[in-house]
Amino acid sequence: KKMKRKELESFLQQVDGFEKPKLLLEQYPTRPHIAACMLYTIHNTYDDIENKVVGDLGCGCGMLSIGTAMLGAGLCVGFDIDEDALEIFSRNVAEFELTNIDMIQCNVCSLSDTMFKSFDTIIMNPPFGTKHNKELRYDLPASYRFHKKKTVDIEVDLIRFSFKDPPPHTDNLKQLKIYLK
Template sequence: MKQRKLEMLLERVEGFESPSAALEQYATPAVLAAEILHFAYMQGDLEDTVFDLGCGTGILAIGAKLLGAREVTGFDLDRKALETARRNAESMGVDVEFVHADISEIEGHAHTVVMNPPFGAQAKGNDRPFLLSALRTSDVVYSIHNSGSHDFISRFIGDARISDWYTTAFPLKRTFKFHKKDVEIINVEIYRIMR
C-alpha cells in the first residue's frame, strides 16, 4: 500500500474525546502516522508482531495492521481512549487487540514497537518509561521525539543503536486552551532503534 493511500485511510480514525494535557494526549496526525508506518513497512518491520505503546485512539496500531502486520497490540492507560481505539479498529475492519496497562507493566514480546510517546512537555522525562518498555519488549523500535533529542536518545538507549533517524513536520492541532494557533507545525525526529 502506498503511503498516501494509508494516510487517506488513517484520516478516518477518530481522535480523543477529551484529551488529557497531563498525559500529553495529542492525536498523531494521519500524515505523520502514515510516514512512520510506511518507513517501518519499507524496512520489513511490519510483517510480524507489533506493539503500539501509549496507543491512544489506535492510529499507529491500526495502520500497522492495514500494512499487513500479523498481530498487533496497542497498550494505553486511558480506558476511554481504548474504547475509541476499539471502535476505530472495528470501523476500519482490522483485528487489533487493545490492552489497558501502565507503560511499566507491559509484558510479552513483539518484533516491532511503533509509538508516539509523550515528549515531556508537561513533565520532563515522560518519554523515558516508553523507551525502556519498548527496548525491553521488542527487537526494533520506531519512535517520534522532539527535535534535538538525538544526543539524549543515543545515551539513554545503552547497548541498543539508532540505525536511522530524520527530522519531519508534526502538524499539531489546537488541543488545549493554552494552544494559541489552530495548527502549529513543530519539528520532530523519527527514530529506528535496534536492540
C-alpha cells in the same frame, strides 16, 4: 498489491481521535500524514511491519496500531492506560473491520521484560513529559506570523534502535526495534 503512502494516509484520516483529551496524560493525536509517513518508512525501508508482531505503546485511539494492521502486521497490540481512549480505539478497529489488532489497558511502565520479548517491533508517539504542571497554551497563529513562509514545517524525528546482540539482561531477545516519533 502494496498499499501506497497516500492511500494509507487517506484511510488514517478516518480514524477518530480523542473526544476529551486528558492533559495530564498528554493526549494528542498523531496526525494521519505523520503516521502514514512514519509507518510507510518502517514498513518499506526496514520491513519491520508486515507479518510482524507489533506493540504500540501509549496507543491512544489507535492511529499507529490501525496503520500497522493495514500494512499487514501479523498482530498489532496497543497498550494504553486510559479506558476512554481504548473505547475509541475499539470503535475505530470495528469500523475498519480489522482482525489483526488487539489492545490492553495498562501502564506501559509496568510491562515486564517478558512481555517486550513477545514483539518484533515496538512503535510509539511518546508524551514529552511536560504536563505535570499547569496547562500551557500557545498562540500558534501569532507564532506563525514571525515566519516569512506561508507554510510552516514541523520537524519530526524517527529514531530506530536495533539490538542484534542483545544486552545480557535480555536473554532470548533476538531483535527488538523501537520506533519513536
